Amino acid sequence: MDNRQKEIDNLKDYKYGFSTDIENTRAPKGLNEDVIKFISDIKKEPQWMLDFRLKAFERFKQLKEPNWQKPKYPKIDYQDLYYYSAPKSMDDKPKSLDELDPKLLETYKKLGIPLQEQARLNGIAVDAVFDSVSVATTFKEELTKQGIIFCPISEAIQKHPDLVKKYLGSVIPTTDHFFATLNSAVFTDGSFVYIPEGVKCPMELSTYFRINATETGQFERTLIIADKGSYVSYLEGCTAPMRDENQLHAANVELIALDDAEIKYSTVQNWYPGDKDGKGGIYNFVTKRGLCKGKNSKISWTQVETGSAITWKYPSCILKGDNSVGEFYSIAITNNHQKADTGTKMIHLGKNTKSKIISKGISAGYSDMMYRGLVDISSKAENSRNFTQCDSLLMGNKCGAHTIPYIKNKNLKSNIEHEATTSKISDEQLYYCNQRGLNQEEAISLIVNGFCKEVLQQLPMEFAVEAQKLVSISLEGSVG
Amino acid sequence: MLAIENLKAKIEDKEILKGLNLNIKPGEVHAIMGPNGSGKSTLSNILSGKKGYEVKGSVTFEGENLLDLETEERAHKGIFLAFQYPLEIPGVNTNTFLKTSINAIKKARGEKELDALEFLKLIKQKSAELKFDEKILSRQLNVGFSGGEKKKNEILQMSILNPKLSILDETDSGLDIDALRIVSEGVNSLRNKDNSFLIITHYQRLLDYIKPDFVHVLKDGQIIKSGNFELAKELEKVGYEDFN
Numbered sequence: 001m002d003n004r005q006k007e008i009d010n011l012k013d014y015k016y017g018f019s020t021d022i023e024n025t026r027a028p029k030g031l032n033e034d035v036i037k038f039i040s041d042i043k044k045e046p047q048w049m050l051d052f053r054l055k056a057f058e059r060f061k062q063l064k065e066p067n068w069q070k071p072k073y074p075k076i077d078y079q080d081l082y083y084y085s086a087p088k089s090m091d092d093k094p095k096s097l098d099e100l101d102p103k104l105l106e107t108y109k110k111l112g113i114p115l116q117e118q119a120r121l122n123g124i125a126v127d128a129v130f131d132s133v134s135v136a137t138t139f140k141e142e143l144t145k146q147g148i149i150f151c152p153i154s155e156a157i158q159k160h161p162d163l164v165k166k167y168l169g170s171v172i173p174t175t176d177h178f179f180a181t182l183n184s185a186v187f188t189d190g191s192f193v194y195i196p197e198g199v200k201c202p203m204e205l206s207t208y209f210r211i212n213a214t215e216t217g218q219f220e221r222t223l224i225i226a227d228k229g230s231y232v233s234y235l236e237g238c239t240a241p242m243r244d245e246n247q248l249h250a251a252n253v254e255l256i257a258l259d260d261a262e263i264k265y266s267t268v269q270n271w272y273p274g275d276k277d278g279k280g281g282i283y284n285f286v287t288k289r290g291l292c293k294g295k296n297s298k299i300s301w302t303q304v305e306t307g308s309a310i311t312w313k314y315p316s317c318i319l320k321g322d323n324s325v326g327e328f329y330s331i332a333i334t335n336n337h338q339k340a341d342t343g344t345k346m347i348h349l350g351k352n353t354k355s356k357i358i359s360k361g362i363s364a365g366y367s368d369m370m371y372r373g374l375v376d377i378s379s380k381a382e383n384s385r386n387f388t389q390c391d392s393l394l395m396g397n398k399c400g401a402h403t404i405p406y407i408k409n410k411n412l413k414s415n416i417e418h419e420a421t422t423s424k425i426s427d428e429q430l431y432y433c434n435q436r437g438l439n440q441e442e443a444i445s446l447i448v449n450g451f452c453k454e455v456l457q458q459l460p461m462e463f464a465v466e467a468q469k470l471v472s473i474s475l476e477g478s479v480g
Numbered sequence: 481m482l483a484i485e486n487l488k489a490k491i492e493d494k495e496i497l498k499g500l501n502l503n504i505k506p507g508e509v510h511a512i513m514g515p516n517g518s519g520k521s522t523l524s525n526i527l528s529g530k531k532g533y534e535v536k537g538s539v540t541f542e543g544e545n546l547l548d549l550e551t552e553e554r555a556h557k558g559i560f561l562a563f564q565y566p567l568e569i570p571g572v573n574t575n576t577f578l579k580t581s582i583n584a585i586k587k588a589r590g591e592k593e594l595d596a597l598e599f600l601k602l603i604k605q606k607s608a609e610l611k612f613d614e615k616i617l618s619r620q621l622n623v624g625f626s627g628g629e630k631k632k633n634e635i636l637q638m639s640i641l642n643p644k645l646s647i648l649d650e651t652d653s654g655l656d657i658d659a660l661r662i663v664s665e666g667v668n669s670l671r672n673k674d675n676s677f678l679i680i681t682h683y684q685r686l687l688d689y690i691k692p693d694f695v696h697v698l699k700d701g702q703i704i705k706s707g708n709f710e711l712a713k714e715l716e717k718v719g720y721e722d723f724n
């Protein structure tokens with residue numbers, strides 16, 4: 001009778017929690033030079049790529065795992081993980097979707113991402129990454145006609161070495177922090193995008209990450225380059241099976257926008273969050289950084305973070321080009337025992353640079369949410385502006401919300417504005433909505449969606465609806 | 481339509497209602513007056529289904545045991561409460577709230593939901609009738625509304641939802657003279673042989689406009705006296721002290 005209710009009931013349990021029974025090719029367990037060579041070898045990488053990895057690994061050995069974040073986690077034994085796992089059927093790369101293992105096609109269908117031609121209807125080009133390999137990229141030909149490159153990064157390393165060599169590690173160097181450096185050493189696959197000068201990418205590009213194998217870390221790498229005057233909107237989605245163990249996901253995403261170019265990067269992160277008691281779930285330790293390299297360039301991050309046991313990430317913008325613009329729109333939701341320490345960094349280097357931060361944190365159950373952000377305006381960044389709005393919404397009495405905005409303004413002609421609020425959904429508010437005919441779920445959904453609509457509006461249409469549902473579902477059962 | 485028998489209510493071991501009886505027939509308007517803290521809001525909360533009370537006794541609404549129903553189910557059946565203190569909900573647009581509300585009720589009743597255009601028409605008509613500034617409806621629900629605006633917003637919702645039983649909890653408190661008249665007209669325009677009202681007030685003035693069929697005095701958790709409109713006038717003169 002009530003379709004919405006049915007839908008919610010269906011989704012109540014993490015509906016992406018199934019796993020695919022598939023034979024894997026794996027690297028030997030552990031982290032060492034041989035494993036790195038194994039990965040590089042299986043991907044048929046050129047020497048410069050292997051050198052890049054080994055250099056990162058050398059550096060990694062000297063780094064200490066950071067521990068300043070709020071959510072603590074048990075020590076990870078990096079020697080007890082697999083760094084490469086891929087379906088055996090991908091050993092000889094299938095040339096078309098028809099050759100793809102039906103089990104993989106079935107998996108993506110179940111996830112709501114039909115890779116076959118019906119995907120055409122959605123008008124979204126998809127790159128599907130399954131554990132350590134990209135299994136399929138759709139719409140390639142159409143994009144190629146306009147000179148757009150959208151392919152697995154492992155393919156780009158072979159086919160477009162000049163672009164990769166020039167930009168890989170240019171925003172997140174191999175000498176960066178612990179997890180980013182680890183990624184540089186062992187990354188397996190991910191997406192590569194290049195939009196040529198003056199081209200407005202005609203469709204949404206999207207990557208779908210799926211963790212399937214056990215005891216395996218996922219280390220993808222995404223590199224997006226928007227050449228002068230170009231535009232691209234890119235979307236990232238992710239899910240993982242329900243497992244009792246915690247799995248590490250440490251991706252690196254680098255964005256580069258040249259003069260007058262614009263990149264819009266949206267994430268709907270729904271990794272398995274662990275069960276009600278906090279057992280299992282993904283550690284989502286991701287480094288995302290965009291460089292507004294050219295003048296008048298713009299990078300905007302939009303994230304809807306509902307999954308993962310621990311989310312620890314700060315998608316950032318380096319505003320190097322004069323008049324460049326950085327934006328960060330975030331909804332982060334934690335329920336049950338989930339924890340998040342997330343925010344952004346806006347580094348103003350160029351003149352007249354502008355940044356805007358809109359962060360909406362929602363915590364429920366026993367969860368804990370931290371917004372941590374840095375706005376840094378250098379002495380040369382004259383007439384720069386930042387506006388930050390940080391809102392927290394609490395549900396119940398057992399969760400926490402914290403806000404730490406770091407502000408460094410070294411330029412007297414620049415200006416930083418910060419606003420923050422904390423509110424609570426009260427039983428009285430819910431009663432008021434109930435009295436007007438809304439049931440508990442509808443009431444929470446109305447209030448929460450009202451709370452984060454500024455961010456939801458930033459998402460591409462097709463995803464805004466999905467995200468809105470996801471927001472309501474994540475908070476299922478958190479009140480009453 | 482509504483039959484309350486020997487209703488008792490406790491919260492945190494404090495007894496608030498102590499055996500209350502009340503019968504409301506279709507089309508009747510009942511007024512309840514009573515001193516502060518006597519249990520008037522508690523009664524309206526229990527009728528509309530607020531949780532947290534320990535309730536004894538029986539309440540039937542159109543032959544059904546009301547106490548078994550969820551808050552929203554009661555709303556679907558046509559019970560409306562104009563809150564003494566309407567709640568603020570930041571971020572939620574007032575129009576969106578009204579539309580979600582009316583459509584939730586329509587859906588539950590198996591009626592066709594209103595589309596954007598139909599809703600807009602309805603809202604335009606009703607706010608004109610109540611001289612309610614439509615601009616307010618594009619603001620966040622009750623956030624920054626003046627006391628009177630909040631009350632008028634409750635009456636606007638009432639007239640849009642056209643409930644069978646409307647409970648008004650001190651809707652007249654805080655209204656200016658013009659608003660009081662408009663609100664009364666709003667109530668009067670919804671009056672017909674099927675719709676009933678339970679009006680809680682401290683002042684005779686509202687009753688002058690509305691002319692209730694019955695007036696009850698609620699004191700210390702019980703209805704201690706019932707009468708017609710004349711009772712309100714008497715109360716205004718002598719106060720509650722002498723009513724025992």
Ligand SMILES: Nc1ncnc2c1ncn2[C@@H]1O[C@H](COP(=O)(O)OP(=O)(O)OP(=O)(O)O)[C@@H](O)[C@H]1O
Pocket residue numbers: 491492494496514515516517518519520521522523564
């Ligand atoms: N949650 C609660 N815990 C303890 N006591 C409560 C609670 N809610 C109400 N009461 C008490 O119950 C009594 C009745 O309250 P109620 O709000 O029903 O009064 P009222 O008749 O509406 O008064 P007023 O005219 O001031 O609006 C009061 O003494 C009040 O303090």
Ligand SMILES: [Mg+2]
Pocket residue numbers: 520521522564649650
């Ligand atoms: Mg009261």
